[in-house]
Amino acid sequence: MAMLQLEINDWAQENFGACQLGDVRRTRRAVKLAAQVAARPDGSTPEQTEAWPDCKAAYRLFDRDEVTFDALCEPHWELTRNRDGGTWLLLGDTTEIDFRIQREISGLGPTGDGKGRGFFLHSSLMIDADTGEIAGLAGAELFHRKPAPKGETRRQQMNRERESEVWGRVIDRVGTPPEGAHFIHVFDAGADNFEVFCHLQIQKCGWVIQAAHKHRRVFGPEGDRLPLQALIDRQPVSGMSELSLRSRKQASGTKQSSRTALLEVRHAPLTMPIPKTQTPFVQQCGIKRIPMWVIDIREVDAPADVKEPLHWVLLTSEPVQSFDDARTVIGWYEKRPVIEDYHKCLKTGCRVEERQYETSERLEAVTGMLSVVAIRLLQLKYVARSEPNVPAKRVVPPTWLEMLQAVQRGKRQIRTVRDFFRSLAMLGGFLGRKSDGEPGWITIWRGMNKLLMYLRGAAAIGRRYG
Structure with missing residues (x-):
């Protein structure tokens, strides 16, 4: 369980904060972009960054020779x-x-x-x-x-x-x-x-x-x-x-x-x-x-x-x-x-083959970032299915539990990891009927994206009116 870091900014810092990209400002940009990508892994770069300055900065980052896979x-x-x-x-x-x-x-x-x-x-x-x-x-x-060269011998192939x-x-x-x-x-x-x-x-x-x-x-x-x-x-x-x-x-x-x-x-x-x-x-x-x-x-x-x-x-x-x-x-x-x-997480969850960049070098760098994001998606799937009875408060940030409890359908308490991921999946379209079994990672990820949007909105309101 300790291998999955749910707090998205902490996760981005842990995994990209030590990148050697030739300039510390590029490393900071990579950390920020990784958090944005992880919040919406299946989105395009404009959808992930949401604002033109951040989108333009992402394009510039992947265009640098130092930013490689x-x-x-x-x-x-x-x-x-x-x-x-x-x-x-x-x-x-x-x-x-x-x-x-x-x-x-x-x-x-x-x-x-x-x-x-x-x-x-x-x-x-x-x-x-x-x-x-x-x-x-x-x-x-x-x-x-x-x-492979045509007509080569076995010995030529080995050499x-x-x-x-x-x-x-x-x-x-x-x-x-x-x-x-x-x-x-x-x-x-x-x-x-x-x-x-x-x-x-x-x-x-x-x-x-x-x-x-x-x-x-x-x-x-x-x-x-x-x-x-x-x-x-x-x-x-x-x-x-x-x-x-x-x-x-x-x-x-x-x-x-x-x-x-x-x-x-x-x-x-x-x-x-x-x-x-x-x-x-x-x-x-x-x-x-x-x-x-x-x-x-x-x-x-x-x-x-x-x-x-x-x-x-x-x-x-x-x-x-x-x-x-x-x-x-x-x-x-x-x-x-x-x-x-x-x-599957890399191709379906992160849609790596749908990236609209025009050179192999840029696509290789994008694939590097997405290959790490896909691990996070796979870890979510593992935790949701392998450790369902662990108390949710031991794993999930308190503000996440409070927000999810407030917006979920129905009033059932979120006590365990299973409760948390099922409630999260319901935000992503999972119906939660008795015949539905356990949610898949796509609905879990969609629910995660929606929950993060709620948290960002609450934080923005707090900064403005708090």
Whole structure:
């Protein structure tokens, strides 16, 4: 709960007050603008700033060479990484920021199948391994896609700059965990390559990565070399588990309903040898073999309409000596979709792809500020759903509670965090009927925007007539 700072001006100062932008006046402007953006994250720059002098100042800020994606984000990244102890998951993934090919914006690169225009954002989202609480972004990188040369060989590909290198660069940007803390990077199959494992080992970080290459040859616990899948097939079932799966579209195009999957779990130690074809980084780092564990999670007795039963093969640095150890690692991987929720906050909640700037450099800087604002939105969603019974007065500023109590529909007292967020969502259009369930983050955010307007109006009246 302590990671969410509701007071918007304090939040802006904490996350942007240490930005190095070449002039302290620019830093002060960035703090003020961040508070304005956070108050209305889905609005345009004129809507967020409301007055022409502030809007013009925002345009000037993003037009400065010193105001970059990295410069705006670095204080937040450092704040997130500064942990006294505990185990933290670093959820990594890349998302496409597409501004559409019809718009005339200089400096963008190809996206999608080459017909879009934009750039890519690779983020490392830090959450508490035990509670799932959102700490923030520990690092990120924006990059532009470069078309691969036609007809290149595998060796030529490994020796040129590759898009997949972003995994290692962001791992290095996150760096070594502070003393007493344990960082575990959680990635999908896109990160399954020897170079990524080398970066993780050098930075003294753990990992949970879904395997993409099940036919690669590894060394088993007896020292024999065999395909990864063959090693898995040798292992007995160590236990059974259940996993709640959301509805999703299958590769065939049909919709797969939500269900509770029954899973068989197997695990084994292994050693991954250096591949025959090596990147320059792998050649230079000197790592020849990497010990790790594999966990196989396979759905059994799937319903007849399920054409693609769940099957995960996870590679992890964490010792897996028992079924309980395996279940812990599986639980960490189950949290990986939170990074996808973060991307939704950035694209839908902050409407990053709708920004009307005319150069890639300005859009990159705007994306930097919005990437931090999106964390605040994700934290709101987490707190509203995970800690509903905490007394509201322990979390919410007293003036907020007083104002919300005064303007809410009905006279029910706001006692808990759940009461606060439901009342806030009602300001944003949530009806609050018994059949409606819990409010979504969009209605919560709209209600937050309206509450802040009420508070600003009350403060203005107080200054004028008080």
